[in-house]
Structure formats: C-alpha cells, structure tokens
Amino acid sequence: MTVETKKLNAIQAINQALAQAMEADPTILVLGEDVADREGGGVVGVTKGLSTRFGEDRVKSTPISEQAIIGAAIGAAIDGYKPVAEIMLMNFTTVCMDMIVNHAAKLRYMSGGQTTVPIVIRMMTGAGIASGGQHSDFLEAWFAHTPGLKVVAPSNPADAKGLMLSCIADPDPCIFIETSRAYGVTGDVPVDAIPIPLGKARIAREGSDVTLISYAEMVTRCLTAAAELDKEGISAEVIDLRTISPWDVEAVLASVRKTGRAVIVHEAVRTFGVGAEIAATLHEKLFRELKAPVGRLGAPFTPVPFAGNLEQAFLVQPGAIVEAARATLATH
Amino acid sequence: MTVETKKLNAIQAINQALAQAMEADPTILVLGEDVADREGGGVVGVTKGLSTRFGEDRVKSTPISEQAIIGAAIGAAIDGYKPVAEIMLMNFTTVCMDMIVNHAAKLRYMSGGQTTVPIVIRMMTGAGIASGGQHSDFLEAWFAHTPGLKVVAPSNPADAKGLMLSCIADPDPCIFIETSRAYGVTGDVPVDAIPIPLGKARIAREGSDVTLISYAEMVTRCLTAAAELDKEGISAEVIDLRTISPWDVEAVLASVRKTGRAVIVHEAVRTFGVGAEIAATLHEKLFRELKAPVGRLGAPFTPVPFAGNLEQAFLVQPGAIVEAARATLATH
Amino acid sequence: MTTASPEPNTNAAIPDAATQVDIYRRMSLISQNDEAARKTVKSGRLMMPYYSPKGQEVIPSAVSVNLNDDDRICTIYRGTHDMLAKGVPLRDLWAEMAGRVTGTCKGKGGPMHVTHPASGAILTTGIVGSSMPIANGLAWAAKLSGSKRVTIAYFGDAASNIGAFHESLNLASVWKLPVVFICQNNLFGEHTRFENATSVDQISKRAAGYSMPGVTVDGNDPFKMYAAAHAAINRARDGDGPTLIEAMTFRFYGHVFGDDDHYMTKEEKAAALAKDPLPIFRARLIADGVATDAQLTELDADIRAQIEDAIQFALSSEMPPIEELTRDVYAEAGAA
Amino acid sequence: MTTASPEPNTNAAIPDAATQVDIYRRMSLISQNDEAARKTVKSGRLMMPYYSPKGQEVIPSAVSVNLNDDDRICTIYRGTHDMLAKGVPLRDLWAEMAGRVTGTCKGKGGPMHVTHPASGAILTTGIVGSSMPIANGLAWAAKLSGSKRVTIAYFGDAASNIGAFHESLNLASVWKLPVVFICQNNLFGEHTRFENATSVDQISKRAAGYSMPGVTVDGNDPFKMYAAAHAAINRARDGDGPTLIEAMTFRFYGHVFGDDDHYMTKEEKAAALAKDPLPIFRARLIADGVATDAQLTELDADIRAQIEDAIQFALSSEMPPIEELTRDVYAEAGAA
Numbered sequence A, B: 001m002t003v004e005t006k007k008l009n010a011i012q013a014i015n016q017a018l019a020q021a022m023e024a025d026p027t028i029l030v031l032g033e034d035v036a037d038r039e040g041g042g043v044v045g046v047t048k049g050l051s052t053r054f055g056e057d058r059v060k061s062t063p064i065s066e067q068a069i070i071g072a073a074i075g076a077a078i079d080g081y082k083p084v085a086e087i088m089l090m091n092f093t094t095v096c097m098d099m100i101v102n103h104a105a106k107l108r109y110m111s112g113g114q115t116t117v118p119i120v121i122r123m124m125t126g127a128g129i130a131s132g133g134q135h136s137d138f139l140e141a142w143f144a145h146t147p148g149l150k151v152v153a154p155s156n157p158a159d160a161k162g163l164m165l166s167c168i169a170d171p172d173p174c175i176f177i178e179t180s181r182a183y184g185v186t187g188d189v190p191v192d193a194i195p196i197p198l199g200k201a202r203i204a205r206e207g208s209d210v211t212l213i214s215y216a217e218m219v220t221r222c223l224t225a226a227a228e229l230d231k232e233g234i235s236a237e238v239i240d241l242r243t244i245s246p247w248d249v250e251a252v253l254a255s256v257r258k259t260g261r262a263v264i265v266h267e268a269v270r271t272f273g274v275g276a277e278i279a280a281t282l283h284e285k286l287f288r289e290l291k292a293p294v295g296r297l298g299a300p301f302t303p304v305p306f307a308g309n310l311e312q313a314f315l316v317q318p319g320a321i322v323e324a325a326r327a328t329l330a331t332h
Numbered sequence C, D: 001m002t003t004a005s006p007e008p009n010t011n012a013a014i015p016d017a018a019t020q021v022d023i024y025r026r027m028s029l030i031s032q033n034d035e036a037a038r039k040t041v042k043s044g045r046l047m048m049p050y051y052s053p054k055g056q057e058v059i060p061s062a063v064s065v066n067l068n069d070d071d072r073i074c075t076i077y078r079g080t081h082d083m084l085a086k087g088v089p090l091r092d093l094w095a096e097m098a099g100r101v102t103g104t105c106k107g108k109g110g111p112m113h114v115t116h117p118a119s120g121a122i123l124t125t126g127i128v129g130s131s132m133p134i135a136n137g138l139a140w141a142a143k144l145s146g147s148k149r150v151t152i153a154y155f156g157d158a159a160s161n162i163g164a165f166h167e168s169l170n171l172a173s174v175w176k177l178p179v180v181f182i183c184q185n186n187l188f189g190e191h192t193r194f195e196n197a198t199s200v201d202q203i204s205k206r207a208a209g210y211s212m213p214g215v216t217v218d219g220n221d222p223f224k225m226y227a228a229a230h231a232a233i234n235r236a237r238d239g240d241g242p243t244l245i246e247a248m249t250f251r252f253y254g255h256v257f258g259d260d261d262h263y264m265t266k267e268e269k270a271a272a273l274a275k276d277p278l279p280i281f282r283a284r285l286i287a288d289g290v291a292t293d294a295q296l297t298e299l300d301a302d303i304r305a306q307i308e309d310a311i312q313f314a315l316s317s318e319m320p321p322i323e324e325l326t327r328d329v330y331a332e333a334g335a336a
C-alpha cells in the first residue's frame, strides 16, 4: 500500500491534522491566544486558516488567561466537544497546572467515569533559539508523572500529523509537545488523515549494537549520532518513543534485549527526568541481560541560559550521544 | 555531648523551629492563609503563637491567592528578608507553579547571581485521611526536577525541626513537605535550635542485607518493614534521605555497596517518580555490584481515591516493602 | 438588594406559592441533611472532611427552582446544599460521602468531588476558585450546541481573591457565556474574615471591571435570592451573558467539621444563628397562608425519612471492589 | 485624564524645566536605542527576541524622573524602555542582550531577564502578569524595613486579564503596599486587540474592585504621565497604598521583531505613527523655551555616541566562560 505524501513542515502538518479532523467532526474546537485568523492564526501559524474555514465559533482567540483557556476546554469537553487548546509555550503551563493536573487529569477518575475530558493541549518549547530561561523548558516529566494524562512529543512532521489526529480522537486529555526549533524542518507527510497510534514507539533506524531511545527533536540528533557511529562500525538502533506516557515498554525492551545496550536522550534536565524512569525500568527488567549500564543524556541541572555558547552547551549534542553510545560498548 | 530533648509532634517541632529562628533573626517572616493568631495560627497550628510573639508585620495571614503569596515572598527575599510561606496543601502549588518554578527557582541564575530568593515554602500533603483526589498528592518529583530548588521532606519531629532550621538559613528556595497523617506522632526533639544539614541522608537503621531508601512518613513504614524482616533473619538498612533534591548520592551508594540490594519507597505515584532517578543512578554506578534489581515502590498510576479501602490500597504498606525486600534477596 | 452593576434588575420576580413551598422543601432537605451529616461524622460512622453548609440553604434552593434538570452547576467542597437543591439523590450522595460503590462516583470521588450528571451536578472541586473556569466551558458548550442550558458556578467570598475568578469573569464576559457566578459570601474564608482578605466591601462591585451586572443580595432571604437568580438565569438563557451575584449569608458551623470558631466572637455568632433562615421562612409561609404547619411538618418528616433511608442505604452498601483503584484513570482499563 | 477611582488626582504636578529636559533625554535614549536595536537584530549581529518599546517611551521616562535610584521597578520582556529610563547602563544592557559576560547578568538572562539592582531594575520577567506579585514583595520589604522605597510594576494591557494581576492588586490593597501598578496599554496583546480580550473599556476601572485609585492617562503626553506618576508615587511613598495607572500608548513595531502587523489596518497604524511622541515633545520644549534646538541636538548626539559605544562594547565582549553554565543555580557552585 503506497501512501500519498507531500513535503510539509511540522506547522503545516499539524495545521492539516487540525483541518482534516475539524472537517470530519464538528465537535472539534480550537482555542488559545491568537489562534484565529483575525489574530494571524497562531503566533507561528499552526492554526492558520482554521477560523476562516470553520468559523470563529469553533476557533476562538482568547484573552491571556491560561486557567480560563484550559477551564473552558475542560467544560466544553465534559459536555460533548473535543477542544484543542493551545498554551503558547510549555513554560506557561505553570500558570494553569491546577486546571491540567487537578481537573483535566482527574475528573474521569474522581467522577467514577462519568465526566471525561477529551482535550488536547498543544504547546511549543525548546532551547536553541535564544529565548532564555522562561520560554524554553521541557517539562514533560511533570505530566508523565500525572495519572490521567497522555504525553506525546513528535519528532518529525509526519508524526506530528498522525499523532495529533490520534490525540484529538483520544477520549482522554493529551499533552502535545512541539519543538520550536524544529518547526522549519520538512518531511514527507501523508496527505490523508491517518492516525498514528498513541503509546506505540517507532523504530527510526534499525541497528544491533546499542539502542538510542528518544523523542521530540532529540530523535534527529540520535539519528545524526547513529550515522556517525556507523562510520565507526557501531550499529545503533534508534527508537522514537512518540508517546512519553504511556511509553512503549515492550518495544523498548525488545530492542534493548537485542542490543544489550541503551542510551536515553532527552532535552529536559537529566536529573529526575523521563530518562530515569526508562533507565530504571530497563535495568529492572533486563537485569542480567544488559551488557552495560543504561546511558542517560539530558540537560545539566540548570535553568536554560541565554548566551549562545551556554545554550548550545546546555543542549545535548550529537557528539555527546556518540560518546555515550561508545561508552556502553567500552564498559564491561 | 548530650542534647536536651523534649517530646513533641511535628506541628510543635516546626513551630519551635520557626519561633527560635525568628527570635534570632528579625528578617525571618511568615506568610500564608490563616497563619496569624487572629486566624488561629495555621489550619493545623504550625504557626500558632508566632504573630502574637513577633507581631503581625512579620507573621501575616493572606488572602487565598497563592501566586500573590509566593510573589510576595520572592520580592521580600530579594530585598533582604527570609520569608517562610505556607501553601496549605501541596496540590495548591498547582496555582502558583509559575512563581515557584519560573521565578523563585530561576532568578539567581537568570540574574547572574544578583537577585537571590532565600525562601521556604512549607506545605502538607499525603493520603490516608480521606481527603480525596485533590488534597493528597505527593508532587516532589516535579520540584526535584527543577534546578534552583531544594526539596526537603522530614520523616519525624526532630528532623522536621532541624531541617526547617536549615531551610530557613539556606540561601536558596526550599520546598518543605510535611505529611499530614503523621502530624500527631511525637518524638524526641532537641530543645535548642540545632540545624540538620540539607543534602545529607540519615541512616535510620543499620543493616547488611538490603537497603531501604525513603523519605517523609514512608520512612516509618520502612522501619516497620525492617523490624518484620528482622524476624525472618533479613537485616535491612533504612536510609532516610531527608533531602530529596539534592539527594545524598554518596550515602546511598555507600549503603547499597555494602548490602548489594536496594528498595526505594515513596508515597508518590511510582511511575516517573523520585524513585526512578535513584534506581537509575544505583544501577548505573553499581552496575556489577548489585545483587538484584533495585526495587521501586510507590503508588499505582492513579489519582488518590476517596474510599477508605482504595485509599489504603493506594498507599504503600509495610507488607509490600517486606515483599519487595524479600524479592531482592530471592532473585539471582 | 444593592446594585453595583451597569444593568440593575428592576422588575424583581416573585416565586408563586408552589415555588415557595418548593424552595422550603429544598431548604428543609439541606438543613436536615446537614444535621444528619454532622451527627454521622461526629459518631465516627462516616470518616470524611465535612464542610457544613447550614445557614446557606436559601441560596441554592432559591436558585435551583429557576433551573432545569439539564442546567449545570459547578460547586465546591462546601457543596452538599448546592447538590441537594439541584436534585442529586440522597442515596447516591450519602453513599459517595461514605465511599461506597453505590455512590455517585462509585466512592472514588468522595464528598469533595460529588458528580451527578443526571441532575446537572457536573463538578465539585476542592480547589478554591476552580469551579469558575470549568463552568465557563460548560456554558460555552451550551452556547455552541444552541441549547438553552445555563451553568451556575458557585464559590465562596474568599475565592473571589484568587486568579481563576478574574480570568473566568473576564472570559465569560468577552465570550458572552450563559453562566451565572454565584458567590456565597458567608463572611469567612476558613478562619479569615472577609474584610481582612478582600479589598472591596462588596464583591459584586468587581463585576463592573468585567462589564457584567453585579448584585449583592440577602442570600438568606428566599424572595430576594429568587429574584436575583431569576433575573441572572433568564439573562443567561436569553443569550445576554453572565452575571455576578453576591449572596450574603453565614455558615453556622465554622469552616470544617471540628472547627472551634475561635476566630469569631460569641456575639456575632449568636446573632447570626438567631436569624436561622429555615424557621423564619417556615413561619412566613404559614403566616402568608402559602402552607399550613401540618403540611410543612409532613414535608419535613418525609424528608427525614428519606435521609434516614439514604444513610442506611449508604452504610449498608459495599465498599468499591479493589479493581476500582486502577479503573477510570483512562478510558480503557488501567494503563501502567 | 479619566478617573475611575475613589480618589481622583486633582492637583496635577507639573515637571519643572530641568525635569522636562530630563524626560526628553530619557525618551531620546529609548527611541534611539530602539532604532539601534532593531538595526542590529535585522543585520543579524544580535540574535535575540526583540520586543520594541518604540512609541511607549514617554511612560517610563515621565515615571522615572519621580523615582530615586533605590526605588524598584519590575518590568517585562518589552522592557528596554523601562530599564533605560530607570538608569540601567547602556553597556551592561547591550552586553546582556548580546549574551556576553559583561552583561548585567553575565549573559545568562538575556533581554527578557535583564536585572540591574544598582539602578533599581530588580526584575524583568517573560511571563505575562508576573511582574506584579513580585513587585508586591519588594514593596512589602520596603514597608517592613521602614525605608521610603517605592516599587513600580510595569505590565501590558493584555496582562490585566491574567490571574496574577487580580491577586496582586487585591493583596497590595489589603496590605497597603507602596507599589504603583502601571499598565502600558498599547492596544494589543501580541496580535489580539485590547477590546477583543478585555471585558472593560478602561483597565483603570478595575481599580475600584480593589478600593484603589485608578486612572487612565494619555501615556504619550509627558505632562499628563508625569502628573499621574507623581501622584501615585507620592501616595505610595507616604504610606497611603497602591495605585493603578493605565497609560494609553501604542507600539510602533508590532509585538516582536519580525511581526508583520497584519492584524491592524494601515490607517490606524499610520495615525498612531503620526503622533510619534518624541518629535512632538521636542517641538514643545523648543516652543516653550525650555530648551533650544541646538541643545537638544547635542543631547541627542551624545546619546547616539553612547549607544554606539555600548554596541561596540557589547559585541567586542567575551561570551561567558563555559563554567557559567552550571554556576548560580544555587549559592554554592554547581549542585548535581
């Protein structure tokens, strides 16, 4: 089966997912700051054209009131709609954590299944574009630690589209993380609306010596590192988790069982990050099978610095991944 | 050197720490909902007597405005004061995460060391007292993942006093977690103001077969489990982390190097919890020395349920700790 | 009724006789239920944090007679009065308070999270202020779907100082949502006096900052409360947007069960208690010839029996099966 | 000046001649600095998100001449005007914008987090609304210490819809803090028009909800702005509590550098630009005989030279050493 594709960047891909979903299902709504066309269809254009096409009732720009945004999404979701809310940058979730964590995530449970919150909360983030300490954080570990939420972080435009379609269709609240600095990168994106299942990882590159596990833009860096490692005769398998919570334990275990070695790479601060859960699980499940300790790469334990050189040093670079992979082969 | 002690519960111990610190240093302030004596000195009385003794300028009840509370603490701290702010319950940090995470935690870094935020944020939490889904969460993993914050969780009245004294004296923002259901438990508390250093763990019980690592009220459950294990001839060492971030890697490694086995126990949801970081670190640093995979106990991946039987099932019970410890001895 | 609004309510609606009795019925239900709840908690038969609404029973009673079953309410931890007035069945409520599988939420939510969609009780939150942003969303859904549903957001006086209040009133006004914000001003937030936490003497005055009608009304007077609610609900239903009602009242038994009231004077408490709205309204109904003492006595007795039945039902119900612990986290059973 | 407050300012203060020139100097500094910043970003010599304050230069200039060095300001991402008016040195500011070790924050904060305590510029935040709660804390410290320091919280019109605004104004009023809330109403929040996001026609009207004086003033008129600031700052300094000032203005170059202004009409933009406050005030100073053209031309040239110097300084400064990455996270060097 061949799938017709078109070259799009992530902005266009997500836009297409939203448009196709809204076309098919009149209960899908979009809300957030500047999301309607009168305001430019989103600060980077992810929602461009939607209000013109589907009306300003369904695509609503909001005041700068993140609690009110998520509250409106939750309430509308309880009564039959499927809102896709934008919190412009991930750091701004800090002003509406109550709505996300105490309410969206818990209402199904606390109501014994009576009220459900099928919302998507989109947000962008990431270092490397000189945005400084309050606009760049990856905070996915918080949400992954929150029962009731799903956490999704696409690494490329095709996945952005397919995963967004699944998040919209999903009966539970999904956190959808877009990496700002990767917005411009294009890729082949299916023209049709083909959802990519949540909770399932993708083998981005096959390999046999070491497994690199990642998500979001860091997958690209893993692939760069894998190409580098290849030159040294090291065959790296790259797993793109796609969904951080629930993460695809089986797929990761299968790969690491095969390679015996693993390195986890994420942009967020390493300490108490998502990588810790994955490493702990791998060690637990593959205690005698692992040939080396699981490597964990993430940012140092600091806020995101502004100065360009520090910001680049803050980010995990492909070279560090290469080294960490090598280290798993060197030990033991 | 004998230290004069008195039997106090944690409420009294923290109250004493605050009073002694305020007596010694006029820059120490207390603020939060209902903290002054006119309002009863705190909902459970932790701040009782302070406003009467030190004046209503230094001990201020606030409106229900958590962002304003933490903002006021931050600003006053920048200009030379040392505020101890109460966020009544840990779940309410969700309405002021911006102030805590984007500001208190980052201002030193983003200002290049010019503005500093020596505040303490006290809060209580914990399941087991029928408070339901929005009043019981342990969210320490979020704060531990936030560079710039220190996270402290005493397990007994003496530690509550000594650690509070250190948090107040500390030049950086500290999150201080009190377990509600343990407030009534008394213990011997030094009469004088003797700080207990942050970042240092305590060996709560010596042992040689397995290390139980915990903090807050779960330490008590580990001690109960250790006594149980003792009957079976299993010698468990119990480490009370006291400080979750930065945690005492050396002390934990030393113990696990000795025992070769470890179980981490916390009240928070297990998945993506603090235990993951500790387990990942142990496996990494003691790859060939561990005799069994590190055990990790925490709550199941659910919100906190109300019904008494479910709530007890949600909480890690001593029996589960015993089993997990046994399991580390059984394997391999 | 003081008006701090751009659009004063001039034509005050008056409840007809049947409606007056209906308001009384709901008040009696709330008041008797509260007495039973305090007794049950005190005796240790129920273990729950209990926030008595006694003294505030007029508000939701006079509001709810203006509502349809499918109109929504979002309430708070202090919410049994709001729920009962809106029609949450006694058995389901008691079973939830007791953490039984027969409760509204299978015992998983508890008293602070009672949810009963069939009666429109969509949300009970334990977070101060958080009823409001979600009420907006329910109102938005009603507006989008073209239904005439109205949503009520209940909250306390102290909640008017938290950010969610502000964001919610602003959004509701900008989006012209069919929502009514009803502040139950019982003069205290936990142990803090209204005037020590709130920078305005009437919360209704804040409505002007959102170009929304705002009224302060005697929330213990069924007629005044009825009229204010009637106007606001009609306004919302007619598509004219939100209203802020500040209903002045008093909580008889402190913040939470066990509270010793140390933060108020004996005199002010005694004065408030002397104005118990239930006997006053009862006497008026009789004096006005709307109902006879015998009729109301029978009605009260009926309610008492229902409450007794609900307590028996709850306490003899099963705890939720242990599998419920990991159910309802997500749509499909138990992830992770 | 429209007044939506309980305490209107009647005796408007007038800046003396030297103060007028001082206001002009600050305006010229801001305006020229902005031009240089836009040029430098456009040329690619600086990589930073740049939020031009051009058009808003009157506000902090007329405010700051009423302030002492140790008075505090808390500003936002759009804050170079506020900082320069308060006295943040050009070299330090440019070096920070360039991410150099010679910057105010060693290059670690960047343009959105400039901090320069010596000039009272204590906080620059990138989070909408968050200047206000922290300004309260600084004001609280001043009050506690018995100093006469005043704190200014700057923020935008759209920020008046976020929760932190509400909580801050309420607390400041209840605690009677020496703080002045100055809303720079430039009619847009990013691409959203003021009136499409804000439910009140004048933000100053919200002050009444906090029993606080609130005034709307032409923020592009140095005299009116001076008078409003003077009154509010004196009020704060005298221990009489906070004030909300809404200063009406316009941002000439959109939200952030690169913004194409698609969301406004050419006409409204042209009309605003035609009222550039700098040449208008300049002409008035000359017409009023307060300064000669030659004097102002020299002053302008001086400033231009200082800016050139600052740019050279910044761009020839070193990047921070790599050890700075993990410094200043905690008091002692690098934990974890």
Ligand SMILES: Cc1ncc(C[n+]2csc(CCOP(=O)(O)OP(=O)(O)O)c2C)c(N)n1
Pocket (backbone or CB within 6 Å): B033, B064, B066, B088, B092, B095, C078, C126, C127, C128, C155, C156, C157, C158, C159, C160, C184, C186, C188, C189, C190, C255
């Ligand atoms: C965000 C938040 N902060 C604090 C609390 C703790 N708390 C629960 S009720 C309450 C008082 C609320 O007073 P009010 O809004 O007047 O309602 P009332 O209880 O009087 O009905 C407080 C402070 C909370 N639940 N949520």
Ligand SMILES: Cc1ncc(C[n+]2csc(CCOP(=O)(O)OP(=O)(O)O)c2C)c(N)n1
Pocket (backbone or CB within 6 Å): A033, A064, A066, A088, A092, A095, D078, D126, D127, D128, D129, D155, D156, D157, D158, D159, D160, D184, D186, D188, D189, D190, D255
């Ligand atoms: C809490 C939060 N939400 C959203 C943003 C993104 N954002 C940055 S500036 C801005 C507009 C603010 O407008 P206004 O307050 O009027 O200030 P102006 O930029 O016009 O000076 C927005 C939405 C943010 N920084 N913080």
Ligand SMILES: [Mg+2]
Pocket (backbone or CB within 6 Å): C156, C157, C158, C184, C185, C186, C187, C188, C189, C190
């Ligand atoms: Mg109250």
Ligand SMILES: [Mg+2]
Pocket (backbone or CB within 6 Å): D156, D157, D158, D184, D185, D186, D187, D188, D189, D190
């Ligand atoms: Mg603006």
